[in-house]
Amino acid sequence: MQKITITNFGAIKYAEIEIRKILVLIGKQASGKSTIAKLIYFFKSLKDDLFTQIYHDTQKDYFDTDSDLISPIRDKFYNFFGSTFYLPDFEIKFHYSIKEDKFLKLSIDENKRLTTNFSPNFLNDNFIISASNIKRLIQQLLNVNNIRRKQLQLFDEEEKIRYAQQLSILLNVLFESHQNNALFIIAGRNATVSYSDLFEKYLFASVQRTLEENTKQSFKRKEQTIEEILMLKFMVNVEAIKDAFKKFENFEGLIESYEEKESARQKLHIIKNNINKILKGEYRIDNLGEKIVFNEGTEEYVYLSNASSGQQESIRILQDVFINILYNYKILRILEEPEAHLFPIAQKQLIELLALMVNHNDDNQLIITTHSPYILTVFNNLLFANRVVKKNPSAESEVTEIIPKDCWLDACDFSAYSLGNESILEEKDYCESIFNNEKGTIKQNYLDTVSEILGDDFQALYNIHAKTFARK
Numbered sequence: 001m002q003k004i005t006i007t008n009f010g011a012i013k014y015a016e017i018e019i020r021k022i023l024v025l026i027g028k029q030a031s032g033k034s035t036i037a038k039l040i041y042f043f044k045s046l047k048d049d050l051f052t053q054i055y056h057d058t059q060k061d062y063f064d065t066d067s068d069l070i071s072p073i074r075d076k077f078y079n080f081f082g083s084t085f086y087l088p089d090f091e092i093k094f095h096y097s098i099k100e101d102k103f104l105k106l107s108i109d110e111n112k113r114l115t116t117n118f119s120p121n122f123l124n125d126n127f128i129i130s131a132s133n134i135k136r137l138i139q140q141l142l143n144v145n146n147i148r149r150k151q152l153q154l155f156d157e158e159e160k161i162r163y164a165q166q167l168s169i170l171l172n173v174l175f176e177s178h179q180n181n182a183l184f185i186i187a188g189r190n191a192t193v194s195y196s197d198l199f200e201k202y203l204f205a206s207v208q209r210t211l212e213e214n215t216k217q218s219f220k221r222k223e224q225t226i227e228e229i230l231m232l233k234f235m236v237n238v239e240a241i242k243d244a245f246k247k248f249e250n251f252e253g254l255i256e257s258y259e260e261k262e263s264a265r266q267k268l269h270i271i272k273n274n275i276n277k278i279l280k281g282e283y284r285i286d287n288l289g290e291k292i293v294f295n296e297g298t299e300e301y302v303y304l305s306n307a308s309s310g311q312q313e314s315i316r317i318l319q320d321v322f323i324n325i326l327y328n329y330k331i332l333r334i335l336e337e338p339e340a341h342l343f344p345i346a347q348k349q350l351i352e353l354l355a356l357m358v359n360h361n362d363d364n365q366l367i368i369t370t371h372s373p374y375i376l377t378v379f380n381n382l383l384f385a386n387r388v389v390k391k392n393p394s395a396e397s398e399v400t401e402i403i404p405k406d407c408w409l410d411a412c413d414f415s416a417y418s419l420g421n422e423s424i425l426e427e428k429d430y431c432e433s434i435f436n437n438e439k440g441t442i443k444q445n446y447l448d449t450v451s452e453i454l455g456d457d458f459q460a461l462y463n464i465h466a467k468t469f470a471r472k
Contacts, residue, residue, distance in 0.1 A: 002176070003095040004043070008088055010035045015431035018098075020415045022358055023367045024379060026434075027419030033369040036419075037334050038184070038226055040367060042080055043094040043104065044332055045182045047175040049076055054131060055167060061139045063131035065123065074114050077106065079214065082224035085112040096122075096176040113219075127174055134167050178363045181329040183237055184230045185320070187336040190312040191231075192238045193290070193304050207232045234316075241319045242285065250284045251275065251322060258326060267406075271325060274353055275318045278346050279311055283319075290315075309341035314350060321357045330363040339372040351378040355407040373447065376416065376434075380442045382409040387440045411440030418446060 002019040006012045011032040017023070019040060025033045053072045060067065078084070093105040105117040141159055172178050191203070207228045214225050248254045251272040255265055276282055281292040281301070290304035292311060304315065317338060324331050338354070339347045358364045368375070386408035389396045396405075416435045434446040 001098050003098050004036070004040055005091075005093045005095075006036065006039065007091045009039075009090040009092060012036065013430055015417075015419070017417055017431065018415045018433075019365075019367070021365055021413035022355075022379070022409065022415070024376065024414075024416040025367070025369045025419060026371065026373075026376060026416070029371070031420035032430075033419055034187075034336060037336065037367055037369050038080070038230075039092060040094075041182070041184050041230075041332075041334050042076065043096075044175075044177070044179075046073060046076070046104075047171045047177060048182065049073075050174075051164075051167060051171055054135060055138060055164060057135060058139065061132070061136040063128050063135060065128075068131070069123075070116050073104075073106075073116055075215075077114050078219070078222045079211070080224070080226040080229065083220050083222040084108045084114050085220045087112070100176075102176065122174075127170060130170050131167070134163050134170070138163050177332075179330045179332045179365065181324070182332040183233065183320070183334070185317060185333060185335045186227075186230050186234050187340065188231075189234065189316045190309065192235060192316060193307075193312040204232065204235055207235075237320070238316055241316070241323055242290075244323060245283075245285045245319070249286060250282060254322070254326060268322070268326065270404075271322055271353065271356070274349055275322065278314055278318060278342075278349050278353075283315065310343070310346065313340040314338075314342060314346070317350065318353070321353050324357055324364075325360050328361060330361055331357075332365045332367075333357075334367040336369050337371065338368060339370060339375055344374045347372060347374050348378045351375060352382070352404070352407045355379075355382050355409055356404070358413075359406055359409075376442055376447060379409065379414070379416070380447065382407055383411055383414060383441050386410055411435075411437070416442055 004015075004017050004019060006015045008014075011030060012035060015032070015036060017025075017036065023040075025036060027033050049072050050069065054063070054068055057068065087108065089108060091105065091107045093103055095101070095103045100121060101119060102121050103119045104122065107115050107117070109115050138160065141163075168180070210228050211225055211232065214223055217223070245251075245254065248257055251268075255268045255272065258265060258268065279292055281294045283304075284291050284293055284301070288303075291301045292304060292307050293299065293301040304312065317335065320333070323329075324333075333354075335354070338350055342350065354366055354368075358366045370376075382403060385399050385403045389399050389408070399405075414435065415433065418432050418434045420430060434443050435441075436443045
């Protein structure tokens with residue numbers, strides 16, 4: 001299990017959050033949910049940045065802690081969150097392993113520069129020696145003469161892949177993670193649907209220019225560009241997904257191309273059917289664009305760019321879920337506001353699909369920010385379904401009829417926090433766990449709070465209404 005502790009960063013005065021297989025952050029607007037999610041993404045995706053730095057470094061044929069580890073971390077932080085020169089003192093500590101007390105701590109020094117502090121057990125001699133060996137071998141391949149490279153091109157590529165795999169394994173151990181596909185699914189995801197391909201290309205190029213210009217800025221003038229960075233990576237992911245669907249036209253086509261045992265294909269068909277329920281139709285893509293087909297027999301459809309807000313907001317999530325299960329990726333997904341523009345029933349169906357995706361692989365991880373109490377209620381039911389069967393195994397078939405077994409969640413894999421608890425608790429703690437470890441479900445008083453507030457308002461109005469009639 002992992003954990004992040006944040007002190008005096010942005011809107012967050014203090015927060016301590018356990019990061020399990022599923023983490024849900026709920027709170028009002030501007031309460032710091034997105035900031036926490038982005039910080040988690042920052043630390044969890046460092047592995048990818050270090051891979052790129054080590055694998056493509058042509059300056060040194062050995063692992064250098066400053067240039068291969070510390071400098072990339074600093075550069076990434078400045079690019080994500082801007083210059084630290086104007087920020088108050090803060091401390092952010094990410095435990096990659098609570099059990100081993102293995103962490104990376106970030107703060108700022110007297111010159112307002114970012115400082116990195118690693119736990120004593122973060123780096124060891126074995127990692128440094130192994131990383132140095134890999135760098136040296138990669139550089140040897142890059143430095144072979146052109147004649148040999150032409151003769152042994154295939155061999156060289158195979159060697160590069162082998163060294164890349166060795167480096168990946170090494171970094172997995174360093175960062176206590178085997179995930180190979182990390183993505184932050186932004187709140188404005190309909191931007192990849194509602195605009196033309198030409199506009200998207202201009203947007204992509206514009207975002208790239210902004211990021212390139214910011215990297216050239218002096219330390220004090222570095223601007224926060226995390227939104228642009230996340231948007232760019234999300235757009236790249238969407239293009240890859242669209243390319244996959246273009247080959248086979250729809251979800252059904254992808255399933256038919258899937259060479260696996262029948263039970264796996266049946267699971268994909270179930271997922272496809274649930275996706276169709278959320279979309280209220282079938283997704284298709286051809287040379288004319290993306291569309292939602294309402295009635296297959298009559299071929300009634302609407303282009304995705306003209307579809308409802310709920311269809312536009314959910315389609316990229318649904319495609320991502322399907323692709324991740326299809327190719328068995330080991331994923332980290334950080335998802336902002338999955339409930340956007342969706343009716344509560346569709347929210348339920350979407351969360352069940354996300355739970356199925358997380359359960360598909362032991363290394364999968366899902367982090368959600370939300371405003372919706374419905375989202376919490378759905379997660380609570382998935383947790384309770386698992387608890388019911390644990391207490392009474394004979395009830396499994398009955399529970400499965402209500403909630404598919406693949407969607408059940410184990411309490412030890414789940415954490416949930418409320419941010420900005422002004423109306424929830426008597427003591428106004430900013431960040432509060434709303435998960436009842438003893439019962440293995442979300443605290444009932446939190447789930448009922450919003451309903452109680454609305455009910456109290458209604459009762460007060462009704463009392464006034466009753467008094468009005470009594471006076472007459």
